[in-house]
Amino acid sequence: MTPIFELKQVGYKVDDQQILQQIDLTIQPGEFVTLAGPSGSGKSTLLRVLATLLTPTSGELWYNGQAQASYDKITYRREVSYCFQQPSLFGETVRDNLAFPFDIRKQAFDDTKATEALESVDLTASMLTKAITSLSGGEKQRVALIRNLLFPPKVLLLDEITTGLDGTTKAIVHRLINTMNQRGITVISVTHDEGEIAAASRLLQVVAGRLEVSADAK
Amino acid sequence: MQNNLIVSPTALTFAIILVAVALAINFKEHIGLEKDVLVGVIRAVIQLTVVGYVLTYIIKVDRVWLTLLMVAIIMLNAAWNARGRANGIPHAFVISLAAIATATILTLLLLVGAHAIAFVPSQVVPITGMIASNVMVATGLCYRSLNTSFHDQRQAVLERLALGADLKQASIVIVRTAIRTGMAPTVDSAKTVGLVSLPGMMSGLIFAGVDPTKAIMYQIMVTFMLLGATSLGSVIACYAAYPQFYNHDLQLR
Known part of the structure; x- marks a missing residue:
């Protein structure tokens, strides 16, 4: 099977800092x-390099059997979706945020699809008109996550997205991510959460810019 | 009519008292602009004196090429000044020149074509200066807004890019704000013209003894002209400048 990602001696440095x-x-x-x-x-x-938000300064990075650099960046980012630790929401309402993925694909907003996405993270359709300023941290993170998933990507890159969330919200987020993974979406998740580390099916340790340990945790 | 217009060297010398007032306030309040005030005053005297003689010559000889040369010099100067406000935006001079030249030339062509002004140096040169300086200010404001927004909204731009937005989709909110900022002074002055300020051209004509009801016709023309020119200049500057905030890999610089 062609690996989804293959990194060979990948390095990234800014000025003199490796x-x-x-x-x-x-x-x-x-x-x-x-x-x-x-x-x-x-x-x-590393996650940002995989998302093409940063370009490696050395080594080779292959995605789906093709050099990452040869991909059209916009198409690539729609396939390899990056979720931020502290997402910023756009516009004024939840709808503005869920409309964005449709807008950039020049498609009409699909109310049913948006409602289903909201329900997948235990939110309701009434949230659509809610002002983003009135959302709790957990609601913001869930809206941001489904914004990435309205058009399911091939890879989901998660940058500590459960940091600061309460147990219930964490469980909701985990449930959605696991469902997506079961549907075939590759998930690469950065975390400090001990529970997530303990439950990892493949755990990689990054120490001082190097991949230190690679182990199958479960 | 001419008697109204005489400002004697003695009168100008007395006007220096006003500069002294500005300097005194600077010293007293520790504002720190004394050097700038003095440089500004000296530059204004030298530049205006030179321009006065140059304009007298250009108007006297009345040659098309000389008028066009003066128009070009004004636009180049305006672009150079606007570039100074770009704070590191790459290719800012070329972008400013494109914005200022397009806005100025198109507006001039419209005005001359509509016979609102005649293609004579005494009309073309001052109108060019008016248009170019307003577009220069608008362009400078656009640059400042772009720089501030791309800095403050870096995370939101990154998120839009990460979701697969193209550069325009990732920047459009910032670009619209910058265009609004560039146009704001002209729009505000259009709203308050006559109520708060009697603008330069209208005041000049009234000073020169022209009937105020005739002077307003020119001012209305100037207001329309500046609205069109600053809109066009702001749009060109912003649309040409925003891609400069990204590299070839569609990443924020």
């Missing part, structure tokens, strides 16, 4: 990979 070095990594389609490691070790940078 943030990622000699990363060798292969990820198969449909895998759920958990990235852990100390703060500032380069986990988020």
